[in-house]
Every structure is written in structure tokens, then in C-alpha cells.
Amino acid sequence: MTKSNNDLDFDSVIRFIDRSDRFTLLSHISPDGDTLGAALALFQLLLKKGKTAEVVCANPVPKIYGFLPCAESVVMPENAKGYENVISVDCADTPRFGRAVRIFEAAKHTAVIDHHMTNPRFGEINLVVADAAATAEVICELFKKMNVLIDKAAAVCLYTGIVTDTGNLCYSNTTGNALRIIADFIDKELVDVAELNRLIYRNVPYGKTRVQGFVNSNIQLEAGGRIGIATLTQDQMHGFGATNEDCEGIIDGIRDIDSVLIAIFIRESADGSYKVSLRSKGVGDVGRLAALHGGGGHEKAAGYTAHEPLSTVKADIILQAQDELKRVMDTEADRPNNK
Numbered sequence: 001m002t003k004s005n006n007d008l009d010f011d012s013v014i015r016f017i018d019r020s021d022r023f024t025l026l027s028h029i030s031p032d033g034d035t036l037g038a039a040l041a042l043f044q045l046l047l048k049k050g051k052t053a054e055v056v057c058a059n060p061v062p063k064i065y066g067f068l069p070c071a072e073s074v075v076m077p078e079n080a081k082g083y084e085n086v087i088s089v090d091c092a093d094t095p096r097f098g099r100a101v102r103i104f105e106a107a108k109h110t111a112v113i114d115h116h117m118t119n120p121r122f123g124e125i126n127l128v129v130a131d132a133a134a135t136a137e138v139i140c141e142l143f144k145k146m147n148v149l150i151d152k153a154a155a156v157c158l159y160t161g162i163v164t165d166t167g168n169l170c171y172s173n174t175t176g177n178a179l180r181i182i183a184d185f186i187d188k189e190l191v192d193v194a195e196l197n198r199l200i201y202r203n204v205p206y207g208k209t210r211v212q213g214f215v216n217s218n219i220q221l222e223a224g225g226r227i228g229i230a231t232l233t234q235d236q237m238h239g240f241g242a243t244n245e246d247c248e249g250i251i252d253g254i255r256d257i258d259s260v261l262i263a264i265f266i267r268e269s270a271d272g273s274y275k276v277s278l279r280s281k282g283v284g285d286v287g288r289l290a291a292l293h294g295g296g297g298h299e300k301a302a303g304y305t306a307h308e309p310l311s312t313v314k315a316d317i318i319l320q321a322q323d324e325l326k327r328v329m330d331t332e333a334d335r336p337n338n339k
């Protein structure tokens, strides 16, 4: 995982931790297993080093991640101490902080620890390991470099970050290093894989199963089946007793349809705007589509927020997805037939 440039960045982060006492760690909005697992493991590392620390997130910890050791110590920005040293964990850019951004802006010193290739390195110190499967993988390396023992609590957090960011070790970002970290946790009996699998993947609220069934049965196919699209309003969601959090993962079901190359899921937010999630199977770059709307992401997963009426949002993105598929097919046809 580590290259010499990264080694220098690791050294900078280690010096930053060594020379300071109080840290605020920032997780991103709509927190996932990696931003929480990585931040909580780093939180535990800092406490072991005798430091004072807090983890701040603009959204509450999803119920599903309540089992993470120290999850109860994650605070909302309003309740944060806002220490002078701030470390951004798994945030690809500053909008990912949500309203916790003011804590980052008020910091005296900042460090960024991340694995998103697109990260503009917006901190004073930047440790961005683009070939790491998860930020948790980077934090794991930090434990090793700082000679801090990874105990069961830290291992559970790091394991959760790695498995959730790799689709349970199945996505193309799954690295040998990620598997070696997990193999080592298993060898040392630091994690109970079956129990964690049950907690993370086999622990679905009734409302989530129902809302997913509803959305799945209403998926519409466009462009001869190459585009799959579904929508969900707040009223429909509440009708199933489901929450925003329960809608995570719906987009993956649309992508998994055999004919679909680009998947689109449009969900109304509480404020009436629309959250548009995009996935591709590698044919067509959905990061480009999201960028057209001021959103972000990468080739295979991206998203943006839209403020137009649902019918407009839907019609626009279908057209753009069709154009994107056409662009890719044309490029493919133009390519010289090199061996």
C-alpha cells in the first residue's frame, strides 16, 4: 500500500499527533462504516497515546453502526468542543463535513486522512492513500507505524471500515493488503467475522425491507434496458415506516440488474430537494454526470443534489445518462484496434 511519498505523509501525521494534545476528528455527512470505523479507531489510538480527542459528525451515527466500540462518543457539531487540531477522516472534500465545516475552518492546524483519489489535499497535512481500499486501511498502517497495539475494539472498527467500503471484500478496490489486514485480525482472534457479518449485513429493519421491495418493483428501464431508474418520495418512504438511512443500498440493487449499465436512484430529501445517486458497471463514467450538476464521486459511484421538480430531475438525468453511454460507445468505436 505505502509508497515513499505516502511514507513522508505518514511521518507528517505522526509528528502532528506527537506534538499536539487535543484533537477533533471529523467524519463525513451520511456517515458510513469507513468514516466512522476509521475515525473511532483513530480516536482510540489518540486516547492510548494519552491525548484528548472527540469525533464529530453532522449526522447521527446510523443505528446499524451503534455496535462500533466508542460509537457513543461521536458528537454533533453543536456539542463539539472544537479542539485546535482537526483531523478530517475519509472526507473527499470540505462539503462532506456538512455543518461541521465551521469546526474545520476554525482549527489552528488541520490534517486530512483519506483514500479518495479526487481529494484536493485541502489540509495543512495530507495523507491521501489513493490505492487503499478504505481510510480504515490507512489508519491501520498508522497504528503499526506508531507502534500502538490494535486491540479488539480497534480491530472491530478497522474491520468494519474495510468491509463496508469494499462491498464485503467484493468490489474492485479490494486489495491484497486489505485481505492481509483482515487475515491478521482473524489469526489473532481480534474479530468474530460471522458475528460482525450478522451485525452489518443481516440486521435489516422491517421498514427497510419493505421500502426496498417497493422501489425495486417500480424500477423503470430506459435505453433498451441499459439504464435503470427508480424514484422515492418522502411520503412513500414514511408510508413504509422507513427512514433516509433505510434507503442506503437501494441503488446497488438497480445496478445489479443484468442489462443495466447505469443505475439512477432519485430520492426526495426532507427539505424537498432530490438526492440523485448514480452507479455504473464501468461502462460510462457517472462521476462526469454528477459533475454536470455540481456533485461528486468517481467513475462507478457518484451523486448530486437537485432542486428542480422531480419530473425535470428525472428527464434530465435520463437524457444525460443516454448521452454518456453514447459517448462511451462512440469512443470505443473510434479506438484503433491495437493488440
Ligand SMILES: [Mn+2]
Pocket (backbone or CB within 6 Å): 034, 035, 090, 115, 133, 134, 135, 165
Ligand atoms: Mn472510505
